[in-house]
Each structure stands twice: as C-alpha cells, then as structure tokens.
Amino acid sequence: MRGQLFSLMITILLLGSLLTCVFWHSLNNYHVEPQKLPPHQKNAPHPGLCKGCREVIIKVLEHYSKPWKRQEDNYQKFRSQLRSQCHGDTKAFITQGNTPVGSKIVYDGERKRTLEVTPDIFRTFIKEYPFPNKTFDACAVVGNGGILINSSCGNRIDSAQFVIRCNLPPLAGGYKEHVGIKTNLVTANPSILVGKYQSLIKYRRPFMESLHSYGNSLLLLPAFSFARNTPLSMRVVYTVEDFQSRIQPIFFNPLYLQSLGAFWRSQGLKELRLSTGIMMVSLALEHCANVHLYGFWPFSFHPHDFHTITNHYYDDKKPNKAFHAMPVEFELLMRLHSQGVLRLHLGECGAGEL
Incomplete structure (x- = not known):
C-alpha cells in the first residue's frame, strides 16, 4: 500500500x-x-x-526522499583526487612564499598574458597560507539562491566552524534568520565591484560600510583571472588599508584555478568558467571534514511545492549564461550528495528538509 x-x-x-x-x-x-x-x-x-x-x-x-548518510570512503576518495590534482591545501592562494618578487603570474583567463611581480605588488600578498595543515570539522558554504528565503537556516549556518560566503551578499535587513551572519571567508566578484561600487574610483565609503557585516574575515579576490581585474583588486587592498579595516584581502592563485578547471572537466563539467560557488565547494572539500551547502538551487521554483522563487535571496539578477552552467554544476553537487561526500540542504532548516 x-x-x-x-x-x-x-x-x-x-x-x-x-x-x-x-x-x-x-x-x-x-x-x-x-x-x-x-x-x-x-x-x-x-x-x-x-x-x-x-x-x-x-x-x-x-x-x-531518504535520509542522507555520510559515506567516509567516498569522501576520502574524492578529497584525495581533488588534492592530488589541485593542491588547494597549499596553493589555492597567492602568498609571498609561493610567488616571490620577479616571478611571472600567468592569468588563468588569458593564458597569453603574464604579469611580473614587482615589490609594490608583492607587498599586497599575504605572508603565509591562512590555514596551513588545518582541517575544520564542519564548514558551511553559502550560495545566494532564492531557496534560502524563509528557510530559517541562519542558526544552522552560523553553527559551522568555518563559513564561506559568495560575492558580498547582504546579511543585514532581515536576512540573518535565514542566511546567518558568521563569515570566515567571503568572495568579491569584480562585476559587483564595478557595477555596485563604481570600481572604487570615486566613493569608497559605501564599499567599506558593506564590509562591516563580515567582521575580520578573509576577502577573496580573483586579481589574476583577467588583466583588468588586477588594478581593481589592488584598489580594494588600498581602500581596506586606508580605512584600517579588520578584513584581510587575499588573492586566488591562477595556477590553482587552472588545475581546478581541469579537475571538474574530468568530472563532466564542460562550461567555460567555473562559478564562484563550485570554487568555494572545492576549497571546502579540501579543508573540511564535513561540508554543508546552503542556497545551492539554480532554478526558478522551489523543489518542495513549486512556488516561484527569485534567483538570489536578495534580488532576481540572472547569472551570465555565457560563462556558467549552473544546473550542470548542481547535478554534479547532487551526485556528491547522494554519494555521501557532502550534504546539500534544500528545505526549511527549522521544520525538516527535503
């Protein structure tokens, strides 16, 4: 029956x-x-x-429809493959140790363009890897999907040992209950810096005020993805210094991003560039024993009752389809969920989940 x-x-x-x-x-x-x-x-x-x-x-x-169960063997196998090909535990970020003065940086989005590291550029690099030989117990990677609206997932997200957020999402204004506020690392997409903060050329205070909610977290910038991102990222560093902010800018290592792209292509992902979300999931899988994903649902209806939802929990701006294949990425993440490698959260945290 x-x-x-x-x-x-x-x-x-x-x-x-x-x-x-x-x-x-x-x-x-x-x-x-x-x-x-x-x-x-x-x-x-x-x-x-x-x-x-x-x-x-x-x-x-x-x-x-069935309870999620962590499968340690699958997790260890996938993590080992990711680390052996990408080395995100030591090479994900540019440091003064792995990128000395005089070395040449190859832009991962423009392979024919290089940049020689000058003393001025070198001083903007962090001195050491931010968490060497560190494995966090539980990490929350928070996407910005509209599925987080009315999810009541804020407390659960904030209970994680390490919380990663993508592309400077708003946390104030009634969002805290559903997305939390704890932040250990947040990314900044260049398009946001250009569109919302006018590339920090004139008024910088609104940008710095937006960073207050992230406390003393790491601010991850793709300074060497494309040449146009380098001066913009440097302006971010100088602005943070001028305002004496507690936040710490760091730069993605383009060698790591190249390796990461090759890894996910081997897993069946053929898009032009990886989304910020799957980059952050990759980092978490190398640094965290338990990886939980929130806000990863790239569709315009809720899977529970099919009501319409916005693309983001704070707006309905669509992603650039020329670069990203969000549903394909989601299918790969869902496969890892079913294999017990990570856990996707797609329901209301306070009243049970799908």
Whole structure:
C-alpha cells in the first residue's frame, strides 16, 4: 500500500512539474525546447514543454526522499583526487612564499598574458597560507539562491566552524534568520565591484560600510583571472588599508584555478568558467571534514511545492549564461550528495528538509 501511495505521489508531482514549465524559461542554461503539446495538454497555460524538467524532479525525489548518510570512503576518495590534482591545501592562494618578487603570474583567463611581480605588488600578498595543515570539522558554504528565503537556516549556518560566503551578499535587513551572519571567508566578484561600487574610483565609503557585516574575515579576490581585474583588486587592498579595516584581502592563485578547471572537466563539467560557488565547494572539500551547502538551487521554483522563487535571496539578477552552467554544476553537487561526500540542504532548516 505504501509503495502504491509513493508511486501516486511521484506521478502527481511529475504532472505538476509540467504545469510549472512556464517558470523554467528562466532556468540557468536549461534550454526550453518548443514542442507541440499532446492532446491532453492543449489547455496548458504555456507554449512548450521544458527539456530536463522531469529528470531534475525525479532526481530530487530520489535523493532527498531518504535520509542522507555520510559515506567516509567516498569522501576520502574524492578529497584525495581533488588534492592530488589541485593542491588547494597549499596553493589555492597567492602568498609571498609561493610567488616571490620577479616571478611571472600567468592569468588563468588569458593564458597569453603574464604579469611580473614587482615589490609594490608583492607587498599586497599575504605572508603565509591562512590555514596551513588545518582541517575544520564542519564548514558551511553559502550560495545566494532564492531557496534560502524563509528557510530559517541562519542558526544552522552560523553553527559551522568555518563559513564561506559568495560575492558580498547582504546579511543585514532581515536576512540573518535565514542566511546567518558568521563569515570566515567571503568572495568579491569584480562585476559587483564595478557595477555596485563604481570600481572604487570615486566613493569608497559605501564599499567599506558593506564590509562591516563580515567582521575580520578573509576577502577573496580573483586579481589574476583577467588583466583588468588586477588594478581593481589592488584598489580594494588600498581602500581596506586606508580605512584600517579588520578584513584581510587575499588573492586566488591562477595556477590553482587552472588545475581546478581541469579537475571538474574530468568530472563532466564542460562550461567555460567555473562559478564562484563550485570554487568555494572545492576549497571546502579540501579543508573540511564535513561540508554543508546552503542556497545551492539554480532554478526558478522551489523543489518542495513549486512556488516561484527569485534567483538570489536578495534580488532576481540572472547569472551570465555565457560563462556558467549552473544546473550542470548542481547535478554534479547532487551526485556528491547522494554519494555521501557532502550534504546539500534544500528545505526549511527549522521544520525538516527535503
């Protein structure tokens, strides 16, 4: 009897997913293929069926209808592969130890362009790796997905030993209950620095005020991904120094990013560039015994009841599809979840999860 009820539930959800395909037009990199509607769908309120709808719904039901269980062997195997190819435990960041004066930095996004490290640039590098030979017990990597709205996950996120946030997300203004406030590392996307803070060329105080909520965390910048990011990142460093902030700017090592891109391509990810989210997940998998992901759901409806959600918990700005393949990344993360390597949180933290 239970088996019949469960089959009926799946059937109802799958039919419901077809009626919600109108929302899938905004899915990141999931293509909507115009097709003729079958006879029984002629009155459906949308012009076409969405490729990939059923597959994702089935996978979510399959992986989240049963309790998650950590599988130590799978975790250790994946972590070993990641470390042996990327060495994120020692090479993820530029330091004065691994990048001396006179060395040449090759931009990972522009392989033909290099930069010689001058004394002025060298002094902006951190002296030592920020957490050498350190394995944190539990880490929370917080994406910015709209799935965090009304999730009540703030306390659970803040209970992690190390919390990573992406692209300077707002934490004040009523978000704390759902996303928390603890921050040990936060990234800054150059597009945010350009669009929101005018590249720090004129008014710098709004930028510094936005950093207050992150306390004395590390501020990770992709200074050497593209040549245009270098002067912008240097302005961030100088601004932080001028305002005597407690936050610590650090730079991604482009050699690490190249290795990381090759690793994920070997796992089936073919996008032009990795998203910040999967970069942070990769760091966490090398540095943390238990990795928990929040806010990683790149679709425009909630998996629990299919209500519409925004792309981010604070706005509905869409990602650059030319660079990132968010749903494909999500499928890889979901696979790691099902293998017990990491844990995806896709429900309300205060009232049970999917």
